Amino acid sequence: MSTTAQPAARKTNRIGLEVLSYKGGKTTLCAGCGHNAISERIIECFYDMGVEPYTVAKFSGIGCSSKSPAYFLGLSHGFNGVHGRMPAIASGALLANRHIHALGVTGDGDTASIGIGQFMHLVRRNMPMIYIIENNGVYGLTKGQFSATADVGSKLKSGTVNELPPFDCCALALKWGATLVARSFSGDKPQLQAILKAAIAHNGLSVIDVISPCVTFNDHAGSTKSYSYMKDHEEPIHTLDFVPSYQDISLEMEDGAVQEVFMHDGSRLRIRKLERDYDPTSKIGALTALEEAEAKGEVLTGLLYAHTEKPTFIENLNLADEALATLPLDKVRPSRAALEEIMEELR
Ligand code: SF4
16 A cells, blocks of 8 residues: 655744745846845845745835845835935835835945935934945946945956045944944855844844945956955954844853843844954944954954944834824824814914
8 A cells, every 4th residue: 555755844934934935036137246145145034034024115226236126025015216215215115104124225336326315314313124235346237337335446347446435334324323233245144144133123224234246347356345355354253143032042152252232122133252352332343443444454244333222213203103004084184173273373
């Protein structure tokens, strides 16, 4: 008598979804582009954290990076805005529904040039969203001109040398008021995963600057955003473990030099110190470390700064808990009597 083999049970996350529910369309970016690795990390992290895809809204602007939301979280909402204007669109969506998980994906061109003003105000407001900068130092979509994050002395394929100083988006985000600031490298899978999970759990603006090499226009000798440059110059400031709120903590870390950052939802980011003594709760320490690294030609990666108590823009506005679109008319429209009272005051 033969027995029929049962198909193996499919792996699901804590809300019963398979990883397929977090994937998107097939990428059309160049093979080997750092942005593809970041998309993979986003899929893994939202799956691991058990975030309902319909509660996520993806926002982007213009550029290769801004195309990438099509390649992950295909069951989520998405809005591809005009160049550099993604922060305004994301802010509007968050004001309309404070419960969405807002995820912005942008590039160094989109953020540090045409969108720098929008970026400033997003940071200043501590808008509760994740803002990923896929930073390759060039405009990949328009054939690889230098962007405003290109380092002094870095070279294009043509041999042209950049003479202008770069914007450091992490330093700007720190200065202007972001409450979680991190730098990572698209090739550093464990670090980027831990940072992304912390950002999902964070109640405030998370600015994550990810060095993401452009293999077509900026991955040659003389580039400071190439895979080989990052291999030689990446300086992780610590190693990170993220423990989500729903997971029991049964193991104590053996290393005494562990610092914990407690997230709003009860999750913890556990930071194992490396040789350097670095405190991610000190903004001045973070700015100093970035300055020192720049002078030494190092690229510091890791959690640069975390402040988990500062109120967000939505909290400061004291908005209704319900999504604005679901509020009944009597709550959103002033009564005739109220309008007449206002008119009377103005007479
Ligand atoms: Fe990526 Fe560069 Fe290709 Fe654009 S041009 S998809 S940034 S490798």
